[in-house]
Amino acid sequence: AQSVTQLGSHVSVSEGALVLLRCNYSSSVPPYLFWYVQYPNQGLQLLLKYTTGATLVKGINGFEAEFKKSETSFHLTKPSAHMSDAAEYFCAVSERKFYFGTGTSLTVIP
Amino acid sequence: KAGVTQTPRYLIKTRGQQVTLSCSPISGHRSVSWYQQTPGQGLQFLFEYFSETQRNKGNFPGRFSGRQFSNSRSEMNVSTLELGDSALYLCASSYQTGRDTEAFFGQGTRLTVV
Numbered sequence: 001a002q003s004v005t006q007l008g009s010h011v012s013v014s015e016g017a018l019v020l021l022r023c024n025y026s027s028s029v030p031p032y033l034f035w036y037v038q039y040p041n042q043g044l045q046l047l048l049k050y051t052t053g054a055t056l057v058k059g060i061n062g063f064e065a066e067f068k069k070s071e072t073s074f075h076l077t078k079p080s081a082h083m084s085d086a087a088e089y090f091c092a093v094s095e096r097k098f099y100f101g102t103g104t105s106l107t108v109i110p
Numbered sequence: 111k112a113g114v115t116q117t118p119r120y121l122i123k124t125r126g127q128q129v130t131l132s133c134s135p136i137s138g139h140r141s142v143s144w145y146q147q148t149p150g151q152g153l154q155f156l157f158e159y160f161s162e163t164q165r166n167k168g169n170f171p172g173r174f175s176g177r178q179f180s181n182s183r184s185e186m187n188v189s190t191l192e193l194g195d196s197a198l199y200l201c202a203s204s205y206q207t208g209r210d211t212e213a214f215f216g217q218g219t220r221l222t223v224v
Contacts, residue, residue: 032209043114043200043215051210090153094209096166097143100153 002027002093006101014109019078021104023065023091026072032094033074035065038103039087047089050074061085081108112137114203114216122222128189131219135182135203141165142184143213144176147198156199159184160207188221196223 007022025031032051036044048059055067061084065076074091086108092098115134123129135142143166144156155168159178176186182203188195198220202213 034212036215041217041220043116043217044202045215046212049210049212094211096207096209097155097158097168098145098153098213099155102152 002095002099004091004093004099004101006091006104008104009102010105010107012107012109013081015083016080019081019085019106021076021089021106023074023076023101024072025074025093027093033067034092034094034098035059035063035076036090036092037087038090044090047076083108083110114201114214116201116216116219118219119217120220122224123191124224125191125193127191128187129191129221130185130187131199133184133201133216136214139203139205140182141204141207142178142182143202144186145200145202147200156186165207191223193223195221197221
């Protein structure tokens with residue numbers, strides 16, 4: 001069975017600070033992992049995905065995530081937060097459908 | 111290239127009524143999936159259609175149904191609406207089915223049941 005746990009439903013960072021959003025997964029097969037972002041009253045936009053190959057994945061808007069099999073993690077990071085990064089972030093594992101985490105709301109403090 | 115289009119964006123319905131939501135996928139995409147998003151339950155999978163066939167179904171009651179047309183456009187229908195059906199309904203389209211396939215989401219239809 002597939003599942004995703006996102007630790008921290010709310011994360012606040014100062015503008016320019018490191019962003020770290022945590023995601024742990026459970027999967028009975030090699031996981032395909034995704035991060036999506038949702039802005040208010042919008043749908044989900046793909047930030048990045050891991051399927052196979054390089055474990056450090058770079059995405060849009062300066063985000064990246066590292067797949068760590070030993071830790072069953074796929075944490076999302078960005079070196080320097082921008083005000084425009086304030087949004088809801090969802091980690092997901094794919095198994096013919098997406099299993100989403102409960103989301104992390106990111107607040108960026110000016 | 112146009113994105114995924116969902117209509118209408120907002121709906122208000124009364125308990126017991128039925129509602130139909132529409133989704134036009136990205137041109138060339140043959141897979142359409144539907145998700146329900148609520149504050150309490152998060153994002154939950156409803157069903158997936160590929161080439162007019164339902165390929166996968168989530169754990170929702172039979173009041174929730176869907177279909178896909180030959181042009182890949184999809185509709186979902188909810189009958190006998192309940193207050194708990196109030197949610198953001200998201201449609202996602204993909205070029206194909208598969209675990210590594212990226213899904214492109216529409217802006218959603220916000221359904222309010224009163």
